[in-house]
Structure formats: C-alpha cells, structure tokens
Amino acid sequence: MRETILMMAWAMIGTAFFVFFALKMGLTAGYGRYTNQAQWGINPKLAWFIQESPAFFIPFYFLFGGLSSTGRILNCIFLVHYFYRALIYPFRIRSTTKSPLLIVAAAVAFCTYNGTLQGVWNSYYQLEEELTYRHLIGSILYFSGMFINHKSDNILMTLRKPGETGYKIPTGFLYEYISCPNYFGEIMEWIGYAILGWNLPALAFAIFTFANIGPRAIAHHNWYKEKFPKYPPTRRALIPYIY
Template sequence: MDALLSRLFSSEEQELLTLDRMAHILFFMAACTFLTLLFENVPYGRYASSRYGFPVDARFAWFVQELPAFLVPLCLVLWTSSAKTSLLPNQLLIAMYFCHYVQRSLIYPFLIRGGKATPVISFALAFVFCVFNGYMQIRYLSHYAEYPAHWVTHPCFITGAVLWLVGYLVNVHSDHILRNLRKPGETGYKIPTGGMFEYVSGANFLGEITEWAGFALACHSVQSAAFAIFTAVVLSSRAVAHHKWYLAKFEDYPKSRKALIPFLF
C-alpha cells in the first residue's frame, strides 16, 4: 500500500496538504448539506424515496456502505509505514475510531430487524463518504499527527475521551432500545422509551454527535473537527425531522421531550 500512496503523492508534505484539503472539502460539504436539509430530509429509513433510485436491502446497505470505514483504515494501519502508531495518544485515538466502526460495520447491520430499504443513491454516497473519511482520519492519525508526550493527561484529551465514551454508550444503548420496540411479528412504529429517549427524540443521534465531538476535542485536528461538524449537521437535521414526525403521528407523544438536546432543543 505504500507503493500506491507513493504513486499518488510525490512527498509526505503533499499528502499532508491533501489531508488538510480533504478536511476543508468536508467543511464545505457540511455547509452545503445544512442548506439542503433545510428543505428535505436525508432520504433513507422512514424518509426513503424512489426519487433516489432503486431500493437496497437495509442490512446489505448498512454493511457494505459502512465497511470501507473499517477496512480502509485497517489497511492503512497494517500495510503502510504508520510512523505514529507506536505513540500512546495516537494509539488511543485510533482505537476510539475502530471501536465505533467495528460496532457500526461488523455488528450493527446484522442486528437490524426489518428496516426500510435504502435508495441506491443514498447508499452510494454513504459508501463514498466512508472511504473518504476513513482514509482522512486514520492516515492523519497513523502517520502525521504529533502530540506532546503528556497529551493523554491534558484536559482536552481527557474531556474528549470521556465525551466519546459517553456518546458511544448512549448511541449503542439507544440503538438497542429502537431494535426492541417491536415484538416478533409486530409491524408499525412505536414511541421509544428508556435511556436518553426519556429526554430527546433523537437519542441515538445525540449519542453519535457527542461521540465524534469528543473525538475531535481529543484529536485536536482539522480532520476530526470537519468530521464532527459534518456528523452534527446531518444527524441534528434527522433528529428534528424524527421529533416532528413523532409529534404528528402520536397524540400521546411526551410533550416535554425535546428533539436533540435535553430540556433545550
């Protein structure tokens, strides 16, 4: 894989500049996505539409689209000269990333019960994003990111790591609640209860936003910041859409429950 990278980039300086430009592209995409989502929901799940192509089975779509976010970084760590992977801060940050995507790509898709098919365009865009972001995050952390020797005891790292862990646990627990809303043979939607769903409609989205915000704080890089902001834009829009949908569908939906931020929003 080093041979491939050497063909793509004439020097490490050029690759690092490319990684920075990729982050700037993601910032731009976050802004464009924010404007787009003011007028339309992300077209998957309950908002899937035939306008975005033929449907792809939900389990297959989630597995295939998320897999590059695991496999591309794995190849970078195992089969390139990963100069920084021997350093503790880099190891811990890479472990945070892999912990999420092992669960999201290798476990979560096989736990899905039913689930609406994903339009092929949404599926393809998610696949491309996972390739793009997986390379950007892990190539930077494994080969270029430099931290002070005491970084793991720095307040930014500790706070970020705690936020990441809390967000990860909320995300996984909320997914578990959603999967178990229906008993075998049941169809239709139900009001989720328990965990952070007692406070917000988008508990799973709140968990993932918190997770990557913590990761960005611990990483202290433009690449991780771009990822956190893009994630927040997409998932906050989805949380608001879910909240409005629940209020319209269920007359007994808890009026005190917020969309994304407990007690506030």
Template sequence: MSYWFVDSVGGEEDVYYLLLRAFQISCAFVVGGELVFGSPYGSQSTYKGMFALNGRLIWILMELVSPVALLYSYYAMDTSIPENRSKAHSPIALAFCALWVVHYANRALVYPLRQASRKPMHVGIGLVSCVFNTLNGYLNGRWFSVFSNGLYSDDYFYTYTWQVVLGLCLFVLGMAGNIYHDNILMQLRRPADGTSNNRYLVPVGGLFAMVSCPHYFCEVVEWTGYALLTQSPAAWTFVLATLCNLLPRAYSIHKWYQHEFPKYPQNRKAMVPYVI
C-alpha cells in the first residue's frame, strides 16, 4: 500500500508518521521481550507483591483508554487542519470508528465483568498497556479524521468492494470467535454453583481442538479484517502489534499447558491451526 510510504511534510503529520514508524519498529522488541521475560498476567502471573492491583479494575481502565483515545483523536483539533487536507467526520470513517468502539465495549466492559475472577495484575503491565492503547487509538483516530486525505469519500465502497466485503466478514467472524472461545474459558473457571474456581482445566470445544489459544487467533483475524476494511496503515500496524504480542504469549501458554497437564493433546498447536 502506498500509504505506508507517504512523504510527510510539516507539523503534526511529521510527528504522526514518525510515531507510526516507531510503533512498527517496536513490535520487534515486543516479541523479543516476551520470548525472554514472558507476558506475566493471567495464567502466566504469580506476582503478589505491593504493585499487584485489582486485575479486573486494571483491565477495564487500560482497555477503555483505546476507544477514548480514538474518539478524542478523531474529533479533536479539526480547526487546526487546513480545509484542503481534512475530510474529517466522513460517515464512512465514523462507521469504522463505531466498529472500534463496539469491539472495546465488549473487551473493556462486558468481558471483564462477566469473568468469575481475575488474578491481580502488576501495575506496570497496566501502565504499558495504557501507553500502547493511547498511541494506537491516536494513530487510528487521526488517520480516519485527517491523514487519510479524502480516502473515505462516497465511492470508497465501490473502489474497495472486495476488501470491504472480505474485511467485514473477517472482523465479524473474528470477534464472534473471540467471544465464543472466551466463553469456553470462563465456564471452566465458573462451576455450576456460580462460585469462582481457582483451578485451571484443559479447555475443549471449538478451535480448542486444534490450538491452545483460539481466542488469540480470532483476535488477529478480527483486526486483519478491520485493516482490510479500512485500508489504513495504522490498522495494519495494529495487526502487526497484535500478532507480535499474542503469538509469543500463546506459545508460553501452550508450553504451560503441556507442563501442567501431562496428557495435554499433542496435536494442538499454540495459536495458528496446523502452523504454530
């Protein structure tokens, strides 16, 4: 896509593309860091020190940052952008923002509030996630409102018909798959009497027959669909960041399952069916 190589000039646009490139480059460090240090939250966390805070609250706060940053960036400071470079508040761009908000309404509120319990989380994990979500929301919000330079005109759906159709299908299927497999995991931690279960069990059903972390696979599918749908370099960067974050974590969880359960199914991959 040519948008990855736009020659930026002046003001915020220079900063925007600098941050976009830095975000892309940082993905390599995320992979390296997780392979060395792991991703210490959820089943992978044993920390109970003074910096461990309520896991549910931290999760809600750090996930809410993303839609807030996106909407603020989408609507903010439009008067500072020359009229010949701003196509802000396009109905199509607004629809794409709405899909983002729908995802995070589930991820930030519905998902954690439905969980029977959640382990304490190190405050540092929450702070890093807040920085990530702020930057990600800014990059996507400003692309939609300013730096897409009229991409989302009335003929967008006609110009990118197959990308829109395929992208929307992948987004919906990925989000549905993510919720479905999250529900399976929730049921394992919630016995019939409705109490919290502190023991981990081997999940079964759906794509768990093939991989240890189908909810992560579905999330990558969802955001890949979103990137196809929007034709946004910021969205494609989010796909890269999501993959670089979730793939090493899925590998760690996969190894943890194998260690904790000697009879764990040997045919399962970590995240991508038949691949890894």
C-alpha cells in the first residue's frame, strides 16, 4: 500500500506539470468570471460543499484508524483547512453564478484523490518525529497563509453591497500589492504543510497547488487590467514586487 500511495504522489506531480502548462497556454477553468452560462450548472453553494467535502471526510475517516501520532496531528492540520472550505465557506458565498457540472465533477475527483493520498499517508506511513525548528517554520507558514487566504476572501465577499452586481477593484491589505492574495495565501499554506510533513504526498500537493492556481493568478491579473483601464499599475499578480 505504501508504494501505491507514493505512486499516486508522483502521478500528482506529473499532472501538476501538465496542468501548469495547459493553463499557461491559455486554458481557463470555467467557473466564476469565466463561466460559460450555456453549460449545465448547479448552485455555487451546493457545488462548493459537494466538491470540497471528500478532502474533509476522507482524512477525517482515517484520523481514527491511524498508527502514527505525528501523522494524526498532520491530518488535523490538513482538516482545519477543509473544514472551513467544505462546511463554512460554501454558505458564505454570495455569487449566484452556477458552477458547471464538469468543473464540479473534476474537483470532486481531485479532492477524493488528494484526501485519500494525504489521509492514508498521514495515518499509516508518516514517521514519528520530535518537534524541531522545521515544524515551527512550517506551522508559521501554514497558519499565516491561512490568515492571508481568509482575510483576502473576506475582502472579496464584501466588495459589493447587497443588490449590487458587476466587478470592482479590490483594495486594502495585500490587494495593494498583488491581485490575488487569496491564492498567495493558499500556496503559502500548502508549502507550510509540506515543510511540516516532509513527505512526498505533502510535497506533491504543494506543487499541484502552485501549478493550478499560480497561472490563474496571472489570468486574473490580466483580466483586471483589461477590465479596468485605471487598474493600479504597480500591482503584481501573485508575489508582491516580484511576480
């Protein structure tokens, strides 16, 4: 079983490179501002709950049958993120744009795959470790990234007043420096998680996260500049002052 989990991790890394180059070549995920309204879709609140749930409930299941106490802690850290994404965030969404069924199905498949990958490895194959400075650094990155991600999402959710439609330029916090601090925070989270775990499945997920949402940050940044002629010229897409 251990070898199977490692093969799954390598497969995720290989898929990450494919996804990265596909997105860099101009492919866009058809949700949010890029949604094709002609496609079959479902309510976005329901869509987010359905697609994120496997990444919470599968590791939660393995949490109670594991052999590694260190891995159990790592699983709990993973679950903190997806408890919010699956059980809180969906009910805070204000968008009424339907989520395409194909996108939801793809997200369910990935979250099932990744939930199994992380849950099984953490529960049965994560090495027992004493606390070190590596764990401190990983924890700081993980929880700092989570804070950035949540605060950035909150700013986006309150951009429009009740009844308003259309898009606005987000301001405040890290939006003064980059177009997608929510993505920046999420990437930071999973880098921190990979440092904490120091294993191939955690690293694979961190790589896939960057490959998946890094190019999307560039696409969002370019969209903002096209949509708003007076978009702040000093803003970068994902990394302040750099990228």
